[in-house]
Amino acid sequence: MSGMEEMLTQRAIAALAHWDLPEQVPELIKYRENAVFKVELTWGDPAALRLHRPAYHSQAALASELAFMAYLRDRGLAVPQPIPAANGALLVAFGDGPYHADLIGWIDGEPLGETGVPLVQEGRDLQAIFRSIGRELALLHGAADAFRQPVGFERPAWDADGLLGEAPFWGRFWDCAVLSAEDQAYLTALRATLTARLAAIAPGLDYGLIHADIVRENIFVRKGTVAFIDFDDCGFGFRLFDLATALLRNRREPSYPALRQALLEGYAAVRPQAEVDFVHLPLFLLLRALTYIGWAAARPDLADNAARLKRYVADVRALAADLGV
Structure with a gap:
């Protein structure tokens, strides 16, 4: 594991604490604008944890993206389902950045x-x-x-x-x-x-x-x-x-x-x-x-x-x- 991947993984572990998920090592699957990790939910289903690139979007813009996605999902569209944190929020701030993270449902397919x-x-x-x-x-x-x-x-x-x-x-x-x-x-x-x-x-x-x-x-x-x-x-x-x-x-x-x-x-x-x-x-x-x-x-x-x-x-x-x- 490279130094960058190790740093991002530790950051992902810190973010996961907001969802009260089982102890695990998230799997980095994509790193470009955001760092995206595959994680496992309490009931065993996979999900995607996103660590957002600092300064690309404001906190309000990130929360708005999730609100729009949740609405589309409720309307029956095939898009990821935002998963609330333990406090009910769709977006969490953590660390010294502060950094922002969200958790969304896994989309099957290729x-x-x-x-x-x-x-x-x-x-x-x-x-x-x-x-x-x-x-x-x-x-x-x-x-x-x-x-x-x-x-x-x-x-x-x-x-x-x-x-x-x-x-x-x-x-x-x-x-x-x-x-x-x-x-x-x-x-x-x-x-x-x-x-x-x-x-x-x-x-x-x-x-x-x-x-x-x-x-x-x-x-x-x-x-x-x-x-x-x-x-x-x-x-x-x-x-x-x-x-x-x-x-x-x-x-x-x-x-x-x-x-x-x-x-x-x-x-x-x-x-x-x-x-x-x-x-x-x-x-x-x-x-x-x-x-x-x-x-x-x-x-x-x-x-x-x-x-x-x-x-x-x-x-x-x-x-x-x-x-x-």
Whole structure:
């Protein structure tokens, strides 16, 4: 066990004390924005303990995420169930940070796939899976429209400012020292063009609470349906942003046109009023691709970050060409 893993594990053990669970050594299963551990509940079921990255979200925002997830679960959606601590709170603060932790129910199934790796075709009906993704996204958006936000509800905005403003939520994609001067100039000009284009259509687009990170790793495939995990970036945004996120990293799949069609059909079957917005999906694929540049630019210590950014810029240029900008 590395020094970092040992430190995180000790922190997880301290957090677990708030749930009065059996003595155990949590198993670290993911460490990126948050540290996620697999733990065992008193009755033997697995659960996920999340130690939140300090300073990424406020305490109010973390509590709001859990309130939204609990509401969606109560509405019958396949999302993790927040598990209250011994004092009844869904979010606990502990340690000198203070650090924040929550405990959520385990979601059975397997991730749809891994970014950068071709989707597994054998034994899977991918079109049916993508149709289910579209349907579940539509159900999530419909439930979100009926959500009564509690006092103090706070989540980030993936609106025009959150995507293209002076301080986008995932970072200033045009202002990255790792990029060449040519790429920075290109992205600066593209930002101005897209700001004008988005402003012209934004008032008529479906907008509300969204998941905001429907990537392969956060889509769990189960018998006949799918479930969504990781609401860490959920917030207020254009519903097309969720659809674009679900599709963006699948564009190189041989069956992408059919997968895209299946996802949109599944979505429109539940929210037929959204079909009028689908014409703008290419714009949101590009907007989503830009956020990844900002995300990587804000994390210069990532392994192979220069190569990663080069790929991201190439993706943006290709999507911009498809859009004709």
